[in-house]
Amino acid sequence: MKQKLVVIGNGMAGMRTVEELLKLAPDLYDITVFGAEPHGNYNRILLSPVLAGEKTLDEIMLNDERWYDENGVTLHKGVEIIEIDRVNRQVKTANGIQAPYDRLLLALGSDPVILPVPGSDLSGVVAFRNIHDVEAMLEVAASRGANRSKAVIIGGGLLGLEAAQGLLKQGMDVSVIHLMDTLMELQLDDVAGAMLRRSLKERGIKFHMSAQTESILGAKSKKKRVTGVKLKDGSKIPADMVVMAVGIQPRKALAQKAGIHCERGIVVSDTMQTFDPTVYAVGECVQHRGRTYGLAAPLFEQAKVCANQLAQLGHGAYKGSVVSTRLKVTGIDLFSAGDFSDGEGCESMIFKDASRGVYKKIVLKNDRIQGAVFLGDAVDAPWCFQLMRDQVDVSANRNSLLFGRATLGNAGLGVENAVLAMSEQTEICGCNGVSKGDVIDAIMKKKLFTLDDVRAHTKASSSCGSCTGLVQQILAFTLGGDYSEAPAKKPLCKCTDFSHDELRKSITDNNLKTIPGVMSYMEWGTPDGCAMCRQALNYYLLCAWPEEYVDDGQSRFINERAHANIQQDGTYSVVPRTWGGLTNPQELKAVADCAERLGVPVKITGGQRLAIPFVKKEDLPEVWAELGKAGLISGYAYGKAVRSVKTCVGKGLCRFGTQDSLGFGIEMEKIFWGAWTPHKFKMGVSGCPRNCAESTIKDFGVIGVESGWELHVGGTCGVRVRVTDLLCKVASNEEVTEYAAAFLQLYREEGHYMERSSAWIERIGLSYVKGRIVEDAEGRKALSARFMRSQRFVQKDPWAERAGAVGDVKEYSPLKMEA
Amino acid sequence: MSAWIEIGKIEDIPLRGARVLKTGNGDIAVFRSVDNRIFALQDQCPHRGGPLSQGLVHDWRVTCPLHGFVIELASGAAVEPDEGCAERYQVRIKGGVISLFLEAGLEKKARREKVTA
Ligand SMILES: Cc1cc2nc3c(=O)[nH]c(=O)nc-3n(C[C@H](O)[C@H](O)[C@H](O)COP(=O)(O)OP(=O)(O)OC[C@H]3O[C@@H](n4cnc5c(N)ncnc54)[C@H](O)[C@@H]3O)c2cc1C
Ligand code: SF4
Ligand code: FES
Numbered sequence: 001m002k003q004k005l006v007v008i009g010n011g012m013a014g015m016r017t018v019e020e021l022l023k024l025a026p027d028l029y030d031i032t033v034f035g036a037e038p039h040g041n042y043n044r045i046l047l048s049p050v051l052a053g054e055k056t057l058d059e060i061m062l063n064d065e066r067w068y069d070e071n072g073v074t075l076h077k078g079v080e081i082i083e084i085d086r087v088n089r090q091v092k093t094a095n096g097i098q099a100p101y102d103r104l105l106l107a108l109g110s111d112p113v114i115l116p117v118p119g120s121d122l123s124g125v126v127a128f129r130n131i132h133d134v135e136a137m138l139e140v141a142a143s144r145g146a147n148r149s150k151a152v153i154i155g156g157g158l159l160g161l162e163a164a165q166g167l168l169k170q171g172m173d174v175s176v177i178h179l180m181d182t183l184m185e186l187q188l189d190d191v192a193g194a195m196l197r198r199s200l201k202e203r204g205i206k207f208h209m210s211a212q213t214e215s216i217l218g219a220k221s222k223k224k225r226v227t228g229v230k231l232k233d234g235s236k237i238p239a240d241m242v243v244m245a246v247g248i249q250p251r252k253a254l255a256q257k258a259g260i261h262c263e264r265g266i267v268v269s270d271t272m273q274t275f276d277p278t279v280y281a282v283g284e285c286v287q288h289r290g291r292t293y294g295l296a297a298p299l300f301e302q303a304k305v306c307a308n309q310l311a312q313l314g315h316g317a318y319k320g321s322v323v324s325t326r327l328k329v330t331g332i333d334l335f336s337a338g339d340f341s342d343g344e345g346c347e348s349m350i351f352k353d354a355s356r357g358v359y360k361k362i363v364l365k366n367d368r369i370q371g372a373v374f375l376g377d378a379v380d381a382p383w384c385f386q387l388m389r390d391q392v393d394v395s396a397n398r399n400s401l402l403f404g405r406a407t408l409g410n411a412g413l414g415v416e417n418a419v420l421a422m423s424e425q426t427e428i429c430g431c432n433g434v435s436k437g438d439v440i441d442a443i444m445k446k447k448l449f450t451l452d453d454v455r456a457h458t459k460a461s462s463s464c465g466s467c468t469g470l471v472q473q474i475l476a477f478t479l480g481g482d483y484s485e486a487p488a489k490k491p492l493c494k495c496t497d498f499s500h501d502e503l504r505k506s507i508t509d510n511n512l513k514t515i516p517g518v519m520s521y522m523e524w525g526t527p528d529g530c531a532m533c534r535q536a537l538n539y540y541l542l543c544a545w546p547e548e549y550v551d552d553g554q555s556r557f558i559n560e561r562a563h564a565n566i567q568q569d570g571t572y573s574v575v576p577r578t579w580g581g582l583t584n585p586q587e588l589k590a591v592a593d594c595a596e597r598l599g600v601p602v603k604i605t606g607g608q609r610l611a612i613p614f615v616k617k618e619d620l621p622e623v624w625a626e627l628g629k630a631g632l633i634s635g636y637a638y639g640k641a642v643r644s645v646k647t648c649v650g651k652g653l654c655r656f657g658t659q660d661s662l663g664f665g666i667e668m669e670k671i672f673w674g675a676w677t678p679h680k681f682k683m684g685v686s687g688c689p690r691n692c693a694e695s696t697i698k699d700f701g702v703i704g705v706e707s708g709w710e711l712h713v714g715g716t717c718g719v720r721v722r723v724t725d726l727l728c729k730v731a732s733n734e735e736v737t738e739y740a741a742a743f744l745q746l747y748r749e750e751g752h753y754m755e756r757s758s759a760w761i762e763r764i765g766l767s768y769v770k771g772r773i774v775e776d777a778e779g780r781k782a783l784s785a786r787f788m789r790s791q792r793f794v795q796k797d798p799w800a801e802r803a804g805a806v807g808d809v810k811e812y813s814p815l816k817m818e819a
Numbered sequence: 820m821s822a823w824i825e826i827g828k829i830e831d832i833p834l835r836g837a838r839v840l841k842t843g844n845g846d847i848a849v850f851r852s853v854d855n856r857i858f859a860l861q862d863q864c865p866h867r868g869g870p871l872s873q874g875l876v877h878d879w880r881v882t883c884p885l886h887g888f889v890i891e892l893a894s895g896a897a898v899e900p901d902e903g904c905a906e907r908y909q910v911r912i913k914g915g916v917i918s919l920f921l922e923a924g925l926e927k928k929a930r931r932e933k934v935t936a
Contacts, residue, residue: 446900456900459886528835528853531875531882531889554835558873558884566884570870617873815827815840815849 002030006101008081010035013283013299014107020307031073038078040064051166084258106281108251119216124226125242140241141170148173152239156183160245165329175206187336250285265292270317272306335381338371351402367395380404382472393765429460429467493532500752536753546790559638563798573613575637580647580666581608590630607644624799633797645669650687659704661687674795678751696724699757714761722758728774742783823918837872848872858892865903
């Protein structure tokens with residue numbers, strides 16, 4: 001017989017857990033859900049737009065009754081559980097029905113706090129928590145007809161302000177009473193609070209700041225309707241409705257009564273279990289590691305972990321969440337995260353442009369972002385939030401942090417992209433042709449919450465990723481927050497809980513030397529991995545054990561397996577190396593003959609090379625044999641590997657030249673070719689600061705000056721453009737080689753698979769790189785020696801090995817039918 | 820009329836890899852999974868026709884080389900949330916020899932089997 005799972009609370013956290021559980025173990029449990037509200041599960045976050053008339057109730061349903069039927073989940077809606085009997089493992093409803101359980105999940109949410117002032121029980125005093133409350137508010141708003149009815153909101157926090165805005169849009173006369181002198185004081189500092197108040201005031205909301213409610217006044221009639229609010233200072237504000245939005249408290253009474261340990265909320269462990277291991281809890285009702293949450297973001301991570309535990313997979317632990325807040329008031333762009341008070345050891349950076357209504361504050365501690373407030377222009381908020389969650393060292397770019405990503409040389413992603421102002425038709429993801437409207441549509445119709453969800457469903461931001469920020473913005477605007485998981489502990493892929501760094505460390509610490517070895521030691525969730533982890537592990541093993549690891553071709557992307565670039569139509573392009581971009585008649589002839597024989601054109605690439613496109617796979621070995629005769633070898637134009645070294649002509653030819661960039665570039669390419677890297681790695685050598693080889697957008701760029709060479713790192717010019725950071729100046733060619741080798745090795749050893757050197761530097765900080773490469777001479781020499789050592793094993797031309805008929809014929813030749 | 824047509828031995832397909840079978844009806848991708856199962860699909864991704872034979876094979880799945888759709892080898896269906904289905908061919912193994920169920924007489928005309936799952 002199936003085990004019985006009973007869920008109390010038909011809200012967001014409970015149902016998200018059930019959904020995750022059904023994905024993992026659809027047949028493990030008989031699931032019964034009890035919900036006090038008379039509805040299916042809806043998106044509570046979107047009650048604000050419903051109140052404002054921007055969305056309908058139907059639009060915010062997450063699981064309607066059909067969903068429960070289709071998934072075999074029994075729903076008792078409008079039924080409240082009043083007792084948990086842990087001895088007999090059953091729950092009791094208000095009308096005496098009992099239901100047995102093997103496992104119990106508490107997802108009770110929280111209760112709005114009702115101020116204990118006289119009159120708080122009058123009719124017309126409502127909270128803002130559920131559909132019932134919204135309906136009550138809408139009814140009052142509609143009742144007075146032409147006379148504007150009056151609403152007083154007690155509480156100037158997120159909830160209160162969203163209620164105020166909604167009721168204002170419903171045509172009511174709205175006043176907000178706030179105890180403090182700053183609105184949303186938990187999320188905003190004084191300046192931002194004041195600016196926010198001004199812009200809400202301009203819309204017509206009245207404010208009573210630093211005001212304490214003494215009592216709620218009611219009519220003498222029998223109906224006991226509310227008529228106004230009296231403040232401590234004696235003043236009275238007339239009201240047809242009073243909304244209490246002064247805070248929430250986790251619902252724990254039911255659990256407490258059953259003897260389950262509670263403090264501020266129901267206390268749970270990292271596995272989302274209460275002190276009774278058969279009873280789990282998720283969502284706003286829980287207290288985890290001393291914290292309670294009043295936002296939705298944590299519940300997604302909690303639900304995942306809890307479902308994993310319920311499915312008896314036994315892995316996954318919840319470690320707490322970093323949360324951010326967005327005010328969902330149309331036209332006001334406000335974001336807040338972390339601790340932005342100027343505590344000890346903190347430094348604040350502030351940008352303020354009052355007439356544009358823009359205010360940004362970023363608080364740093366030890367060169368890492370502790371908190372941030374963005375008002376009026378929050379385009380860069382997701383980016384900033386990510387830097388904060390990853391605890392990135394931002395010392396290198398602190399001078400441009402407040403001005404956003406655009407000023408970090410990330411041209412093309414400028415502020416003009418502010419999502420708010422875009423029309424629905426605006427294309428967001430150029431790679432996959434996805435518009436703003438498509439993204440919003442998918443979020444609403446397919447009930448998406450996270451960036452990963454949107455990527456999976458729309459493909460937006462799944463190719464080059466340059467629109468990630470925009471997609472995050474749209475998500476945040478539509479749902480009011482950032483629900484992506486904290487990336488600091490992001491697992492490599494869905495097959496494992498371990499991060500890139502943890503896996504690399506384990507590979508060396510535990511002497512793991514094969515992909516199946518890593519997978520079994522690290523308890524992989526899938527028998528054979530996926531496209532992501534197989535490639536990453538292959539690279540990590542290759543990097544860790546250069547002399548012994550046997551490359552697993554089947555764990556490589558087709559380009560690296562076949563040593564050519566797959567094209568749109570399934571044919572391949574072939575790019576031989578032209579050392580430093582210098583070629584000769586013999587090589588040109590070989591390329592020309594080959595193209596002529598195949599009847600294809602020749603393309604000159606951006607890396608100063610020649611490409612032969614449209615080659616059929618079965619023809620590749622022959623083409624390589626032909627090119628090989630002229631001494632041409634693979635250019636690795638297809639790989640996450642060292643690509644070409646772009647050069648200018650330099651001192652030998654150019655009248656400005658200070659160094660022999662061409663000669664040295666060729667020398668460099670001969671030293672560095674063949675190395676596998678986390679992502680492609682481009683190099684450039686220019687003969688003088690005129691920089692004709694574009695060294696300042698290369699992963700490693702070298703620029704000749706009178707006294708030697710300048711070394712530049714972390715540049716890129718593709719979907720994003722990032723100018724290099726200057727690493728240092730050196731005098732001799734030998735030093736350039738040593739520094740470059742050390743830099744490459746550091747990136748090879750510490751960069752995440754699929755992370756360009758530019759992104760890597762932004763993650764770990766330039767000062768770290770300088771510390772390892774420039775300041776630590778011994779460390780640099782060791783890194784460089786490790787690089788040179790591994791080069792000994794990889795500098796074999798893969799084309800020569802496969803040319804003609806020898807080598808891995810199977811990869812290139814089709815099967816034959818034997819009739 | 821269809822018949823079982825021999826196309827080679829299990830060892831002819833790389834482990835966790837694929838080979839292409841050329842037919843008059845287009846290419847068929849023949850896969851060998853980590854546990855030595857053989858699968859055959861039309862060599863065309865339901866997304867934009869990418870060559871599935873060139874993808875990365877993991878478990879009983881392949882990731883398309885062009886834009887990363889993940890396809891179930893047993894059914895040809897794209898894994899959620901992607902949608903679509905590649906056509907599937909029946910496979911038989913006897914004494915290590917692989918046969919596909921293809922239209923007979925015209926070895927070059929492959930029988931297509933629409934998967935309803
Ligand atoms: C107006 C509004 C706006 C919000 N905006 C945002 C936002 O912008 N961003 C953000 O991150 N978060 C926002 N939130 C918070 C977010 O909605 C909550 O964090 C989230 O809904 C919590 O989910 P939960 O499942 O823990 O609780 P709930 O969704 O409240 O679900 C709990 C359910 O359990 C039921 N229940 C309780 N006790 C019992 C019982 N004994 N028997 C049966 N049923 C019971 C309740 O009736 C309720 O339906 C907002 C909340 C509100 C009210
Ligand atoms: S970078 Fe300087 S040396 Fe090189 S070609 Fe340009 S001007 Fe001449
Ligand atoms: S063609 Fe296969 S994913 Fe696009």
